[in-house]
Amino acid sequence: MSRSTNLLQQMTIFVTMVTGGGCGMMYYLMQKNFAKSEYYRSAVERLNDHSTAMANLGAPPLKIHNIHLTDRYNRVDHTIAQLKIPVTGTKTGGYLYTTSNRDATMNRWRLQRVALQLKNSETIEIFPSEESE
Structure with a gap:
């Protein structure tokens, strides 16, 4: 049971980091597109x-x-x-x-x-x- 909880915690951390990184990249690219317009x-x-x-x-x-x-x-x-x-x-x-x-x-x-x-x-x-x- 603790193994599945540990795996779930790791998956949650991974998904949170990927989502945060994706949002940061999207923000950066939008600013860059504005500056090039x-x-x-x-x-x-x-x-x-x-x-x-x-x-x-x-x-x-x-x-x-x-x-x-x-x-x-x-x-x-x-x-x-x-x-x-x-x-x-x-x-x-x-x-x-x-x-x-x-x-x-x-x-x-x-x-x-x-x-x-x-x-x-x-x-x-x-x-x-x-x-x-």
Whole structure:
């Protein structure tokens, strides 16, 4: 009887470790796919090119953190991508809010809006910028 209990405990530990490892791998791969996507990269490039936003963050160096997968703001489907990307610099941090639409004819993502909201609630519109309107 104790042998079967011992075997059951070993199986439980094994299944728990495999499940945890699988969940961790899935989380890592999802973050990696976000970081490689066109709508993510173009928004981060716009932030890097915006001197006022970078100065307010205290960047470079700019640190981009993992997206919170449970945040309801983060949504991606076939036509729209909406992300809230956590970023920090040496002075402060905040969230980079991005919205992109998929151009069906060109099969590419086009930025609609990129804005940086700092921890002090200041919002800096990055794209479209005030100068281009």
